[in-house]
Amino acid sequence: DTEVTQTPKHLVMGMTNKKSLKCEQHMGHRAMYWYKQKAKKPPELMFVYSYEKLSINESVPSRFSPECPNSSLLNLHLHALQPEDSALYLCASSQDRTGGRTDTQYFGPGTRLTVL
């Protein structure tokens, strides 16, 4: 089973709102990722968690705050967003094997975020 789930599917929020995106996987993967995808563009990496610790932050503005409560869950907390933050937010997970091997990333269906 290579399923990654994301909630909600759609989210509309004002610039003063606080909201959260949720991602869940039950494949035993130890690495989880947040990507942002604008229309007709490829995904761009935002954050990587490895073994529940933040390992990569691609200079993302502080209005995006990631959280990894446990190895199966990844949240993205949103606060004071701008209209240009409207995009598809994709979560992915992968094995983070020891011994130097990385593995395939499996993606969730995404959350379509609109900031008014």
Next chain:
Amino acid sequence: AQTVTQSQPEMSVQEAETVTLSCTYDTSENNYYLFWYKQPPSRQMILVIRQEAYKQQNATENRFSVNFQKAAKSFSLKISDSQLGDTAMYFCAFMRGIQGAQKLVFGQGTRLTINP
């Protein structure tokens, strides 16, 4: 830094035809992974095929196969007996083969349309 280039923004073929999507990449690494993902209008990013750079044999998955030319840094995807369900945006992606979770570097994508 690694870069991935997909030179065909759009392609269109008739159902049952064979189509080849091009991808080139630039890296100084010797150990890495290459992927093709498809993203249909439903927006879920789906793994199509994966290739390890140290393997000389080209990867195949049913109707999907790759032509991996390491020296030329080329990684094309061939879809045989194309079906309407193959209509999607196809992204070529690169991942470094070093230890730990790594980001995917995507090309700009090729929008493929299969016509009945």
